[in-house]
Amino acid sequence: RVTDFYSARKTSPTRGQLYYNFMMIDFADLLRRVGHPVLPKATLPEGLVLTSEANDGVPAPLSVVAREQDCTAARKLSLAALQE
Numbered sequence: 001r002v003t004d005f006y007s008a009r010k011t012s013p014t015r016g017q018l019y020y021n022f023m024m025i026d027f028a029d030l031l032r033r034v035g036h037p038v039l040p041k042a043t044l045p046e047g048l049v050l051t052s053e054a055n056d057g058v059p060a061p062l063s064v065v066a067r068e069q070d071c072t073a074a075r076k077l078s079l080a081a082l083q084e
Helices: 027-033 068-083
Strands: 002-012 015-025
């Protein structure tokens, strides 16, 4: 498993381009898989990875893709869920 971190820059008013990708490897999971666990056994199933259902190729909200009105609506919804 890996976790990717991206940086994007605006190349025009309507387009952007990724220019930096940092990949962080899950060494604890890697070592567990090869028989050298470094963490106590988990209560839940180990090795289970649930990816995004959409899997549309956009790994995270990019500021050059996300619309402000969507961000505002998402923030409002998230804060309301936390208040429940």
